[in-house]
Amino acid sequence: MITVTDNRTANRFEARAGETLAGFADYFRTSELVAFVHTEVDPAFEGRGVGSQLARTAVESVQTEGLRVLAVCPFIAGWLIRHPQYAHLEYRAASKVTD
Template identity: 35%
Template sequence: MRIDGKLAGLAAFLDRGEQRVFHHTEVNNAYRGQGLSTVLIEQALADTKAQGRRIVAVCPAVAAFLGKHGGFADMTDPVTDETMDWLEEKFAKKG
């Protein structure tokens, strides 16, 4: 998410088949307290839905959003040990 050309926040994810695994969400300090994380997450999830992907919320902020907003329940998969192992392997390769 950019505001006036500056990076205000991000929702980080990796695609795994038909799933989009959200693993981190962050809003820069200068933009906190303005409700931007909700907007950011909602837009990221809407984009995921538009692409026909399923949501896996490893990120606590995305999981909390999903718990409060039922509009994405039909396209959300649980976080499994297999998903976590896959994610760990992806990050080990990058590190």
């Protein structure tokens, strides 16, 4: 069984199988958003849905906090594309055109 927790001291969500670190998603947190910058799953756990469970728990945690998600990490970005029900959480900078 995989358990995902937010290790705020390390600025990452961690997926563990018992005491074994199966994967993690590094982030930077601001008052507006959580920017996911790198996700990694141990090769011994690949193909078991660890990355998906990690992404889902992380994104849902951000949602619970009322923040947005900035997916710098290609894995989290791809996961969000495959799960459009979370599209409303994606952070997009507002651009202003000035003359």
